[in-house]
Amino acid sequence: MPAQPQMPAESSRRAGDGARPARRRDAAATREALLAAAKTLFAERGYEGTRLRDVAAEAGVDVALVARYFGGKHGLHRAALASEVVDAVSPAGDESATELVARIFEMWDDSGIGSGVPAFVIPGLAPEVRAPALRLTEQRLIGPLAAKLSAQGVGTPVLRAQAMVAALIGIGLVRAVGSMPELARADRDDLVRLLGPAAELITEGQVRRRPGASPSAPEPLSRSPEPRDR
Amino acid sequence: MPAQPQMPAESSRRAGDGARPARRRDAAATREALLAAAKTLFAERGYEGTRLRDVAAEAGVDVALVARYFGGKHGLHRAALASEVVDAVSPAGDESATELVARIFEMWDDSGIGSGVPAFVIPGLAPEVRAPALRLTEQRLIGPLAAKLSAQGVGTPVLRAQAMVAALIGIGLVRAVGSMPELARADRDDLVRLLGPAAELITEGQVRRRPGASPSAPEPLSRSPEPRDR
Incomplete structure:
Protein backbone atom coordinates (compact mmCIF):
# COMPACT_ATOMS: atom_id res chain seq x y z
CA MET A 1 0.00 0.00 0.00
CA PRO A 2 1.40 3.42 -0.84
CA ALA A 3 2.51 5.59 2.03
CA GLN A 4 -0.39 8.03 1.99
CA PRO A 5 -2.06 8.07 5.39
CA GLN A 6 -3.86 11.33 4.70
CA MET A 7 -6.80 11.60 2.42
CA PRO A 8 -6.00 14.10 -0.32
CA ALA A 9 -8.47 16.93 -0.74
CA GLU A 10 -9.49 16.08 -4.27
CA SER A 11 -11.11 12.79 -3.26
CA SER A 12 -13.97 14.81 -1.79
CA ARG A 13 -14.69 16.20 -5.23
CA ARG A 14 -16.03 12.87 -6.49
CA ALA A 15 -12.84 12.31 -8.48
CA GLY A 16 -13.16 8.56 -8.14
CA ASP A 17 -15.26 6.32 -10.27
CA GLY A 18 -17.09 4.24 -7.66
CA ALA A 19 -19.98 5.11 -5.40
CA ARG A 20 -18.26 3.95 -2.24
CA PRO A 21 -16.04 6.29 -0.22
CA ALA A 22 -13.43 3.53 0.12
CA ARG A 23 -13.06 3.41 -3.64
CA ARG A 24 -12.59 7.13 -3.90
CA ARG A 25 -9.95 7.06 -1.20
CA ASP A 26 -8.11 4.30 -3.03
CA ALA A 27 -8.18 6.16 -6.31
CA ALA A 28 -6.92 9.38 -4.79
CA ALA A 29 -4.22 7.59 -2.83
CA THR A 30 -3.09 5.70 -5.93
CA ARG A 31 -2.94 8.91 -7.92
CA GLU A 32 -0.91 10.62 -5.18
CA ALA A 33 1.47 7.68 -4.90
CA LEU A 34 2.05 7.68 -8.66
CA LEU A 35 2.64 11.42 -8.62
CA ALA A 36 5.14 11.20 -5.77
CA ALA A 37 7.03 8.39 -7.50
CA ALA A 38 6.97 10.28 -10.80
CA LYS A 39 8.40 13.44 -9.23
CA THR A 40 11.24 11.46 -7.68
CA LEU A 41 12.12 9.42 -10.74
CA PHE A 42 11.76 12.19 -13.36
CA ALA A 43 14.08 14.33 -11.25
CA GLU A 44 16.60 11.52 -10.79
CA ARG A 45 16.59 10.05 -14.29
CA GLY A 46 15.15 12.69 -16.56
CA TYR A 47 12.10 12.32 -18.75
CA GLU A 48 13.64 10.00 -21.33
CA GLY A 49 15.35 7.83 -18.72
CA THR A 50 12.22 7.23 -16.65
CA ARG A 51 10.20 4.08 -17.41
CA LEU A 52 6.54 3.96 -16.46
CA ARG A 53 6.91 0.47 -15.05
CA ASP A 54 9.52 1.78 -12.61
CA VAL A 55 7.21 4.60 -11.54
CA ALA A 56 4.42 2.09 -10.97
CA ALA A 57 6.73 -0.24 -9.03
CA GLU A 58 7.95 2.65 -6.87
CA ALA A 59 4.32 3.57 -6.16
CA GLY A 60 3.37 -0.04 -5.52
CA VAL A 61 0.60 -0.10 -8.12
CA ASP A 62 -0.08 -1.70 -11.47
CA VAL A 63 1.47 0.11 -14.44
CA ALA A 64 -1.88 0.16 -16.25
CA LEU A 65 -3.10 2.71 -13.70
CA VAL A 66 -0.73 5.32 -15.13
CA ALA A 67 -2.73 5.32 -18.34
CA ARG A 68 -6.00 5.33 -16.40
CA TYR A 69 -5.18 8.28 -14.18
CA PHE A 70 -2.80 10.33 -16.33
CA GLY A 71 -3.32 9.20 -19.92
CA GLY A 72 0.32 8.15 -20.32
CA LYS A 73 3.86 9.42 -19.77
CA HIS A 74 3.34 12.98 -21.01
CA GLY A 75 0.27 13.36 -18.85
CA LEU A 76 2.08 12.01 -15.82
CA HIS A 77 4.99 14.39 -16.42
CA ARG A 78 2.65 17.37 -16.77
CA ALA A 79 0.83 16.38 -13.58
CA ALA A 80 4.13 16.04 -11.71
CA LEU A 81 5.15 19.50 -12.91
CA ALA A 82 1.83 21.03 -11.93
CA SER A 83 1.96 19.51 -8.44
CA GLU A 84 5.45 20.98 -7.94
CA VAL A 85 4.19 24.41 -8.83
CA VAL A 86 2.01 24.46 -5.71
CA ASP A 87 5.22 24.72 -3.70
CA GLU A 204 19.04 44.56 -9.25
CA GLY A 205 22.26 45.92 -10.77
CA GLN A 206 23.88 46.43 -7.39
CA VAL A 207 24.61 44.63 -4.15
CA ARG A 208 22.40 45.63 -1.23
CA ARG A 209 24.15 46.92 1.86
CA ARG A 210 24.34 44.51 4.76
CA PRO A 211 25.10 45.35 8.36
CA GLY A 212 28.87 45.29 8.78
CA ALA A 213 29.62 44.38 5.18
CA SER A 214 30.76 46.53 2.30
CA PRO A 215 28.71 46.09 -0.86
CA SER A 216 31.69 45.07 -2.95
CA ALA A 217 33.22 42.71 -0.41
CA PRO A 218 30.72 40.18 0.92
CA GLU A 219 31.59 38.56 4.19
CA PRO A 220 33.84 35.51 3.95
CA LEU A 221 32.22 32.11 4.17
CA SER A 222 31.96 30.88 7.71
CA ARG A 223 33.11 27.38 6.95
CA SER A 224 35.34 25.61 4.53
CA PRO A 225 33.13 22.67 3.59
CA GLU A 226 35.58 20.90 1.32
CA PRO A 227 38.75 19.25 2.60
CA ARG A 228 40.70 20.42 -0.45
CA ASP A 229 40.10 24.05 0.40
CA ARG A 230 42.18 25.73 3.06
CA MET B 1 45.09 5.22 -35.02
CA PRO B 2 42.16 3.18 -33.83
CA ALA B 3 42.67 1.21 -30.68
CA GLN B 4 39.93 -1.34 -31.30
CA PRO B 5 40.99 -4.68 -32.76
CA GLN B 6 37.48 -5.93 -33.49
CA MET B 7 36.10 -5.69 -36.97
CA PRO B 8 32.35 -5.15 -37.00
CA ALA B 9 30.56 -7.87 -38.90
CA GLU B 10 28.67 -5.48 -41.15
CA SER B 11 31.76 -3.60 -42.30
CA SER B 12 31.99 -3.82 -46.06
CA ARG B 13 34.91 -1.44 -46.55
CA ARG B 14 38.54 -1.68 -45.66
CA ALA B 15 39.25 2.02 -45.49
CA GLY B 16 41.59 2.20 -42.53
CA ASP B 17 44.22 -0.46 -42.83
CA GLY B 18 45.39 -0.27 -46.45
CA ALA B 19 49.03 0.31 -47.34
CA ARG B 20 48.55 3.19 -49.77
CA PRO B 21 48.91 6.84 -48.64
CA ALA B 22 45.61 7.73 -50.32
CA ARG B 23 43.89 5.18 -48.13
CA ARG B 24 45.47 6.60 -45.00
CA ARG B 25 44.36 10.07 -45.97
CA ASP B 26 40.86 8.71 -46.42
CA ALA B 27 40.99 7.16 -42.99
CA ALA B 28 42.04 10.40 -41.33
CA ALA B 29 39.38 12.35 -43.20
CA THR B 30 36.71 9.82 -42.27
CA ARG B 31 37.74 9.95 -38.63
CA GLU B 32 37.64 13.75 -38.65
CA ALA B 33 34.24 13.80 -40.36
CA LEU B 34 32.83 11.40 -37.78
CA LEU B 35 34.29 13.48 -34.94
CA ALA B 36 32.85 16.72 -36.29
CA ALA B 37 29.42 15.14 -36.74
CA ALA B 38 29.59 13.60 -33.27
CA LYS B 39 30.45 16.92 -31.64
CA THR B 40 27.50 18.59 -33.33
CA LEU B 41 24.95 15.86 -32.63
CA PHE B 42 26.00 15.07 -29.04
CA ALA B 43 25.72 18.78 -28.24
CA GLU B 44 22.33 19.11 -29.95
CA ARG B 45 20.71 15.89 -28.76
CA GLY B 46 22.66 14.74 -25.74
CA TYR B 47 24.41 11.42 -25.38
CA GLU B 48 21.31 9.26 -25.00
CA GLY B 49 19.46 11.03 -27.80
CA THR B 50 22.23 10.63 -30.37
CA ARG B 51 22.08 7.61 -32.67
CA LEU B 52 25.27 6.35 -34.28
CA ARG B 53 23.54 5.95 -37.62
CA ASP B 54 22.67 9.66 -37.59
CA VAL B 55 26.29 10.55 -36.82
CA ALA B 56 27.44 8.36 -39.72
CA ALA B 57 24.83 9.86 -42.05
CA GLU B 58 25.89 13.38 -41.06
CA ALA B 59 29.50 12.46 -41.76
CA GLY B 60 28.56 10.74 -45.02
CA VAL B 61 30.15 7.40 -44.10
CA ASP B 62 29.04 3.89 -43.23
CA VAL B 63 27.91 3.43 -39.63
CA ALA B 64 30.22 0.43 -39.22
CA LEU B 65 33.19 2.81 -39.35
CA VAL B 66 32.21 4.23 -35.96
CA ALA B 67 33.01 0.90 -34.37
CA ARG B 68 36.17 0.56 -36.42
CA TYR B 69 37.62 3.96 -35.53
CA PHE B 70 36.17 4.62 -32.09
CA GLY B 71 35.12 1.25 -30.71
CA GLY B 72 31.51 2.35 -30.30
CA LYS B 73 29.41 5.13 -28.86
CA HIS B 74 31.36 5.63 -25.63
CA GLY B 75 34.62 5.79 -27.53
CA LEU B 76 33.21 8.29 -30.00
CA HIS B 77 31.91 10.45 -27.16
CA ARG B 78 35.26 10.38 -25.37
CA ALA B 79 37.06 11.29 -28.60
CA ALA B 80 34.65 14.18 -29.21
CA LEU B 81 35.29 15.44 -25.68
CA ALA B 82 39.06 15.15 -26.07
CA SER B 83 39.04 17.04 -29.35
CA GLU B 84 37.06 19.87 -27.75
CA VAL B 85 39.62 20.18 -24.99
CA VAL B 86 42.22 21.35 -27.47
CA ASP B 87 40.24 24.58 -27.77
CA GLU B 204 37.42 36.80 -6.36
CA GLY B 205 35.06 37.95 -3.60
CA GLN B 206 34.81 41.48 -4.97
CA VAL B 207 34.12 43.36 -8.17
CA ARG B 208 37.19 44.84 -9.84
CA ARG B 209 37.15 48.57 -10.40
CA ARG B 210 36.51 49.68 -13.95
CA PRO B 211 37.18 53.10 -15.40
CA GLY B 212 34.12 55.25 -14.74
CA ALA B 213 32.17 52.56 -12.94
CA SER B 214 31.60 52.01 -9.26
CA PRO B 215 32.26 48.46 -8.08
CA SER B 216 28.76 47.98 -6.78
CA ALA B 217 26.98 49.53 -9.76
CA PRO B 218 28.10 48.04 -13.06
CA GLU B 219 27.38 50.13 -16.12
CA PRO B 220 23.92 49.66 -17.61
CA LEU B 221 23.61 47.41 -20.63
CA SER B 222 24.12 49.31 -23.83
CA ARG B 223 21.23 47.71 -25.63
CA SER B 224 17.88 46.26 -24.87
CA PRO B 225 18.02 43.10 -26.96
CA GLU B 226 14.55 41.85 -26.23
CA PRO B 227 11.38 43.62 -27.42
CA ARG B 228 9.61 42.91 -24.14
CA ASP B 229 12.16 44.86 -22.14
CA ARG B 230 11.95 48.60 -21.96
Missing part, protein backbone atom coordinates in the same frame (compact mmCIF):
# COMPACT_ATOMS: atom_id res chain seq x y z
CA ALA A 88 7.13 26.79 -6.22
CA VAL A 89 8.89 29.96 -5.21
CA SER A 90 7.79 33.38 -6.41
CA PRO A 91 9.53 36.65 -5.56
CA ALA A 92 7.80 38.43 -2.71
CA GLY A 93 7.44 42.00 -1.46
CA ASP A 94 10.67 43.82 -0.77
CA GLU A 95 12.63 40.56 -0.72
CA SER A 96 16.21 40.88 -1.97
CA ALA A 97 17.60 38.54 -4.60
CA THR A 98 19.65 36.95 -1.82
CA GLU A 99 16.49 36.10 0.12
CA LEU A 100 14.88 34.70 -3.02
CA VAL A 101 17.97 32.57 -3.70
CA ALA A 102 17.82 31.31 -0.10
CA ARG A 103 14.19 30.25 -0.54
CA ILE A 104 14.92 28.50 -3.84
CA PHE A 105 17.83 26.51 -2.36
CA GLU A 106 15.67 25.66 0.65
CA MET A 107 12.92 24.36 -1.62
CA TRP A 108 15.40 22.27 -3.59
CA ASP A 109 16.90 20.85 -0.38
CA ASP A 110 13.45 19.99 0.98
CA SER A 111 11.68 18.70 -2.14
CA GLY A 112 14.44 17.90 -4.62
CA ILE A 113 15.25 19.76 -7.81
CA GLY A 114 11.97 18.72 -9.40
CA SER A 115 10.79 17.31 -12.70
CA GLY A 116 10.79 20.59 -14.56
CA VAL A 117 14.22 22.10 -14.02
CA PRO A 118 16.08 19.67 -16.31
CA ALA A 119 13.76 20.72 -19.17
CA PHE A 120 15.69 23.98 -19.46
CA VAL A 121 19.03 22.39 -20.23
CA ILE A 122 18.61 18.93 -21.72
CA PRO A 123 19.29 18.98 -25.44
CA GLY A 124 16.90 17.23 -27.79
CA LEU A 125 13.93 17.02 -25.43
CA ALA A 126 10.54 16.76 -27.10
CA PRO A 127 8.75 20.15 -27.18
CA GLU A 128 5.66 18.71 -25.49
CA VAL A 129 7.84 17.72 -22.54
CA ARG A 130 9.85 20.93 -22.44
CA ALA A 131 7.12 23.52 -22.99
CA PRO A 132 4.99 23.00 -19.85
CA ALA A 133 8.05 23.28 -17.59
CA LEU A 134 9.17 26.49 -19.27
CA ARG A 135 5.69 27.97 -19.06
CA LEU A 136 5.28 27.23 -15.36
CA THR A 137 8.66 28.71 -14.46
CA GLU A 138 7.90 31.76 -16.58
CA GLN A 139 4.53 32.22 -14.85
CA ARG A 140 5.70 31.57 -11.31
CA LEU A 141 9.22 32.92 -11.14
CA ILE A 142 10.68 34.72 -14.15
CA GLY A 143 7.61 36.81 -15.02
CA PRO A 144 6.95 38.09 -11.48
CA LEU A 145 10.65 38.70 -10.89
CA ALA A 146 10.97 40.70 -14.11
CA ALA A 147 7.85 42.70 -13.24
CA LYS A 148 9.29 43.50 -9.84
CA LEU A 149 12.62 44.58 -11.35
CA SER A 150 10.80 46.69 -13.89
CA ALA A 151 8.85 48.42 -11.11
CA GLN A 152 12.20 49.13 -9.43
CA GLY A 153 13.34 50.90 -12.57
CA VAL A 154 16.00 48.35 -13.54
CA GLY A 155 16.75 48.09 -17.27
CA THR A 156 16.36 44.86 -19.27
CA PRO A 157 14.42 43.16 -16.44
CA VAL A 158 13.45 40.03 -18.39
CA LEU A 159 17.02 39.33 -19.45
CA ARG A 160 18.22 39.88 -15.88
CA ALA A 161 15.57 37.58 -14.41
CA GLN A 162 16.30 34.88 -16.97
CA ALA A 163 20.07 35.13 -16.42
CA MET A 164 19.70 34.74 -12.67
CA VAL A 165 17.33 31.79 -12.96
CA ALA A 166 19.54 30.10 -15.58
CA ALA A 167 22.60 30.49 -13.36
CA LEU A 168 20.71 29.01 -10.39
CA ILE A 169 19.47 26.15 -12.55
CA GLY A 170 23.07 25.34 -13.43
CA ILE A 171 24.10 25.35 -9.79
CA GLY A 172 21.02 23.44 -8.60
CA LEU A 173 21.40 20.71 -11.20
CA VAL A 174 25.14 20.34 -10.68
CA ARG A 175 24.42 19.96 -6.95
CA ALA A 176 21.58 17.48 -7.51
CA VAL A 177 23.57 15.40 -9.99
CA GLY A 178 26.66 15.58 -7.79
CA SER A 179 28.96 16.32 -10.70
CA MET A 180 31.04 18.85 -8.72
CA PRO A 181 31.76 17.39 -5.28
CA GLU A 182 32.55 20.57 -3.33
CA LEU A 183 29.47 22.31 -4.72
CA ALA A 184 27.32 19.26 -3.98
CA ARG A 185 28.29 19.09 -0.32
CA ALA A 186 28.50 22.81 0.36
CA ASP A 187 26.46 24.12 3.26
CA ARG A 188 23.32 25.85 2.03
CA ASP A 189 23.87 29.00 4.09
CA ASP A 190 27.41 29.31 2.75
CA LEU A 191 26.09 29.00 -0.77
CA VAL A 192 23.54 31.74 -0.17
CA ARG A 193 26.28 33.98 1.21
CA LEU A 194 28.44 33.25 -1.84
CA LEU A 195 25.76 33.52 -4.52
CA GLY A 196 23.23 35.97 -3.08
CA PRO A 197 25.25 39.13 -3.74
CA ALA A 198 26.01 37.90 -7.27
CA ALA A 199 22.27 37.34 -7.81
CA GLU A 200 21.60 40.88 -6.60
CA LEU A 201 24.20 42.23 -9.00
CA ILE A 202 22.62 40.36 -11.92
CA THR A 203 19.02 41.28 -11.14
CA ALA B 88 39.07 24.70 -24.17
CA VAL B 89 39.46 27.81 -22.11
CA SER B 90 41.81 27.99 -19.11
CA PRO B 91 42.22 31.00 -16.85
CA ALA B 92 45.26 33.03 -17.81
CA GLY B 93 47.68 35.42 -16.10
CA ASP B 94 46.08 38.40 -14.41
CA GLU B 95 42.83 37.91 -16.31
CA SER B 96 39.72 38.95 -14.39
CA ALA B 97 36.73 36.64 -14.08
CA THR B 98 34.93 38.97 -16.50
CA GLU B 99 37.61 38.38 -19.13
CA LEU B 100 37.44 34.63 -18.54
CA VAL B 101 33.65 34.71 -18.89
CA ALA B 102 34.03 36.65 -22.14
CA ARG B 103 36.39 34.02 -23.53
CA ILE B 104 34.07 31.17 -22.52
CA PHE B 105 31.04 32.78 -24.19
CA GLU B 106 33.15 33.49 -27.27
CA MET B 107 34.21 29.83 -27.45
CA TRP B 108 30.59 28.69 -27.08
CA ASP B 109 29.45 31.10 -29.79
CA ASP B 110 32.20 29.95 -32.15
CA SER B 111 32.22 26.20 -31.53
CA GLY B 112 28.93 25.43 -29.81
CA ILE B 113 28.41 24.37 -26.24
CA GLY B 114 30.19 21.07 -26.80
CA SER B 115 29.60 17.42 -26.00
CA GLY B 116 30.80 17.58 -22.43
CA VAL B 117 28.87 20.42 -20.81
CA PRO B 118 25.53 18.55 -20.65
CA ALA B 119 27.26 15.80 -18.64
CA PHE B 120 27.24 18.09 -15.60
CA VAL B 121 23.48 18.48 -15.43
CA ILE B 122 21.70 15.55 -17.07
CA PRO B 123 20.22 13.22 -14.47
CA GLY B 124 20.73 9.49 -14.83
CA LEU B 125 23.66 9.62 -17.25
CA ALA B 126 25.92 6.56 -17.21
CA PRO B 127 29.09 7.20 -15.15
CA GLU B 128 31.33 6.20 -18.05
CA VAL B 129 29.77 8.97 -20.12
CA ARG B 130 29.78 11.56 -17.37
CA ALA B 131 33.19 11.00 -15.81
CA PRO B 132 35.47 11.95 -18.73
CA ALA B 133 33.65 15.26 -19.22
CA LEU B 134 33.94 16.11 -15.54
CA ARG B 135 37.62 15.18 -15.47
CA LEU B 136 38.50 17.31 -18.48
CA THR B 137 36.70 20.38 -17.13
CA GLU B 138 38.35 19.89 -13.75
CA GLN B 139 41.79 19.65 -15.36
CA ARG B 140 41.39 22.51 -17.81
CA LEU B 141 39.20 25.05 -16.07
CA ILE B 142 38.15 24.43 -12.46
CA GLY B 143 41.51 23.23 -11.16
CA PRO B 144 43.60 26.04 -12.66
CA LEU B 145 41.00 28.66 -11.66
CA ALA B 146 40.93 27.40 -8.07
CA ALA B 147 44.73 27.39 -7.97
CA LYS B 148 44.80 30.98 -9.20
CA LEU B 149 42.22 32.06 -6.61
CA SER B 150 44.16 30.26 -3.90
CA ALA B 151 47.32 32.11 -4.93
CA GLN B 152 45.34 35.35 -4.65
CA GLY B 153 44.50 34.45 -1.05
CA VAL B 154 40.78 33.91 -1.62
CA GLY B 155 39.10 31.44 0.76
CA THR B 156 37.28 28.29 -0.42
CA PRO B 157 38.75 28.60 -3.92
CA VAL B 158 37.48 25.22 -5.20
CA LEU B 159 33.91 25.94 -4.15
CA ARG B 160 34.09 29.39 -5.74
CA ALA B 161 35.50 28.06 -9.01
CA GLN B 162 32.87 25.30 -9.14
CA ALA B 163 30.03 27.71 -8.38
CA MET B 164 31.07 30.07 -11.15
CA VAL B 165 31.47 27.29 -13.70
CA ALA B 166 28.14 25.70 -12.70
CA ALA B 167 26.36 29.05 -13.08
CA LEU B 168 27.92 29.56 -16.51
CA ILE B 169 26.96 26.03 -17.51
CA GLY B 170 23.36 26.84 -16.66
CA ILE B 171 23.43 30.01 -18.72
CA GLY B 172 25.29 28.42 -21.62
CA LEU B 173 22.95 25.44 -21.84
CA VAL B 174 19.80 27.55 -21.52
CA ARG B 175 21.14 29.70 -24.37
CA ALA B 176 22.09 26.71 -26.50
CA VAL B 177 18.78 24.93 -25.93
CA GLY B 178 16.86 28.18 -26.44
CA SER B 179 14.61 27.57 -23.46
CA MET B 180 14.68 31.26 -22.38
CA PRO B 181 14.19 33.43 -25.48
CA GLU B 182 15.65 36.72 -24.21
CA LEU B 183 18.71 34.99 -22.82
CA ALA B 184 19.14 33.02 -26.04
CA ARG B 185 19.17 36.08 -28.27
CA ALA B 186 21.04 38.43 -25.94
CA ASP B 187 24.11 40.12 -27.36
CA ARG B 188 27.26 38.45 -26.10
CA ASP B 189 28.92 41.70 -25.01
CA ASP B 190 25.82 42.65 -23.02
CA LEU B 191 25.87 39.27 -21.32
CA VAL B 192 29.50 39.71 -20.36
CA ARG B 193 28.71 43.15 -18.92
CA LEU B 194 25.80 41.66 -16.96
CA LEU B 195 27.49 38.49 -15.72
CA GLY B 196 31.17 39.42 -15.51
CA PRO B 197 30.93 41.42 -12.27
CA ALA B 198 28.81 38.65 -10.72
CA ALA B 199 31.47 36.11 -11.73
CA GLU B 200 34.12 38.31 -10.09
CA LEU B 201 32.04 38.49 -6.91
CA ILE B 202 31.68 34.71 -6.81
CA THR B 203 35.31 33.88 -7.54
